[in-house]
Amino acid sequence: MKNHFLSRRAVTRSAVTAVAIAATLPLVTHGVASADTSTRLPAQTVTKKLADGSSITIARTNESARINPSMGGTPLHRNAWVSGRYTLSASDPKAKVGISAGYIVGCQLTLGANSTTDGTATAKSYQDISPETATVTAKTGAGVTLGPGQAANYYITDVEYKDAFGGKANTTSVSFPGSKGRLAYTNETMMINGCAGFAQARSYAKVQVTTESASQIVDVYGKPFSIG
Template identity: 65%
Template structure:
């Protein structure tokens, strides 16, 4: 934090000092119109409980979701940057259940990312659970180019592992045993290029639950917010 120190000047130096300050103060005002302050967005907490096919109750809680949005360094309306943070806590009533928790954001250009329901469930994992076409998938930190009517899926997690043949594999889900788990992230970056109109983003959690009797995927969507 900058510290301002007040100094006492001789009486005959006050007028000259005032003139000098006036000249210097005029310099940064020329560029002030080009500067853009970051927009801070804080989103509501949410808890949803869904009953699975075998009667297992799954509770997903989203807390501390927030976003900091600013234009690009170039200052053009085609570019936007966002830093996002949040936390998901997941708990199943079946203590033996295994969980896979993936989180991310759907980002749309000239699309309204609304919806009547904040949860969706499917019998098997899939990517067709959102009501807009996804044109690109990227990890946070990457730049995605979107045109009008297009949407992208930004994934938060990148989990390294081995496939069935021992080769390196990557996934978006963090796995937990014992019926509960949590995923948190802070200041993950999303960069959107090419969108000349308004842009929106909406968080989601994709939770896969595996019990002795069923395997099911449940989605929780957050509140949409504007990227400008």
């Protein structure tokens, strides 16, 4: 993992705050969407052992979602405003950590191994969906059109930096200068169009850890919640 974009005056989007701090944090639940429905998602802390014997602790807290129909006012349109915070802490004080975070939104897909379809004839079970297998990728704040069985990957991290030639470049990975870090975001927006059936969303984070003898990416997922 490289940290050059933070050391070269990387700028995150205004809604995202990335600060190095000490760790502790939580995760997710579930809610049924209707006009202006607020969903409070539970906390989770995960500790993962790395190949060199060190470990990384990833905590998610303050996660919430507010869901309502879009200004289009039809069942085919809906919006979600999401907020949350991640705290990272590596046991090796010389380690470097980073994070890429976002949400997966599925139209008539059940997200997660513990989910089941709701009986809708066209519902599909896609239990292993990931950011890489999503149908479309977009920044939060953008609108996407999804049909049955399709999914969108909305990423909340967007860092600008100068590449080796001085040109403007972007990455979805935020790197921290040491073994601890925090990422917070507030009211990031996801706009879904065209989904006539039920829709679900779930948060995810890809955490990069680099030590003197190991480099690893750890994936963590939140619990799915309904967006209508």
